[in-house]
Amino acid sequence: MIANTLQSVAYRQSLHSMQQQLLLANADLQQQAMQDGLTGIANxxxxxxxxxxxxxxxxxxxxxxxxxxxxxxxxxxxxxxxxxxxxxxxxxxxxxxxxxxxxxxxxxxxxxxxxxxxxxxxxxxxxxxxxxxxxxxxxxxxxxxxxxxxxxxxxxxxxxxxxxxxxxxxxxxxxx
The missing domain is CATH 3.30.70.270 (Reverse transcriptase/Diguanylate cyclase domain)
Incomplete structure (x- = not known):
């Protein structure tokens, strides 16, 4: 039971970390979608x-x-x-x-x-x-x-x- 609880906690931490990475990647993609790739100003x-x-x-x-x-x-x-x-x-x-x-x-x-x-x-x-x-x-x-x-x-x-x-x-x- 303790092993299952520890595994569950580790799984939730891993999931939270992946969610944070996904949010950062999504924000970066959104920024790139609004910026001209050559000049760096808005597109x-x-x-x-x-x-x-x-x-x-x-x-x-x-x-x-x-x-x-x-x-x-x-x-x-x-x-x-x-x-x-x-x-x-x-x-x-x-x-x-x-x-x-x-x-x-x-x-x-x-x-x-x-x-x-x-x-x-x-x-x-x-x-x-x-x-x-x-x-x-x-x-x-x-x-x-x-x-x-x-x-x-x-x-x-x-x-x-x-x-x-x-x-x-x-x-x-x-x-x-």
Whole structure:
């Protein structure tokens, strides 16, 4: 009877340990599922989730929400001339610039597509979004990534669009 009890205790401890390992592995997988593998910032799935949450928050709290979209200019030409590894390095550099600019909790930088990125800036006006955009362009210019075959500049550049709104709860219900 004592042997059975000891065996049962050991079994429960082993089961508890395996459950903890499984929970940690699941949390790690969930994190990986929301992060861009190349750049380390949020991926499109995470962006979509955050945008929906922030739109709802904006509607509830009647506060502005800004969105910034970025696209690397002439990136296909860049990849064709410098190669995909160098292109990946450029994507990582831009992601680092985005992360460096975003200081507030709740701000999200995400890789939206191949060479497209997006920022979600809760409780931010259009002017705030434009200021963030200018800082990104400045950091990218300081990075001085050569782009000989661009008709825009001899350095890697991005085109940026900004918008800001206060979400309407009635409109959100139609979207959901």
């Amino acid at each position: 499109r799935r995470r962006f979509d989730q955050c945008l929906q949450q922030e739109l709802q928050r904006s509607a509830r709290s009647n506060t502005p929400l800004s969105l910034v979209m970025l696209d690397i200019d002439r990136f296909k030409l860049y990849n064709d001339y410098y190669g995909h590894q160098t292109g990946d390095d450029a994507l990582k550099t831009l992601a680092n610039c985005l992360s460096e600019v975003l200081k507030r909790q709740g701000d999200i930088a995400a890789r939206y597509g191949g060479e497209e990125f997006a920022l979600i800036l809760p409780d931010s006006s259009l002017e705030d979004a434009m200021n963030v955009s200018k800082k990104i362009q400045q950091l990218l210019q300081e990075a001085a990534i050569e782009h000989k075959h661009s008709d825009v500049s001899k350095l890697l550049t991005v085109s940026i669009g900004c918008c800001s709104l206060i979400a309407d709860i009635k409109t959100l219900k139609l979207v959901s």
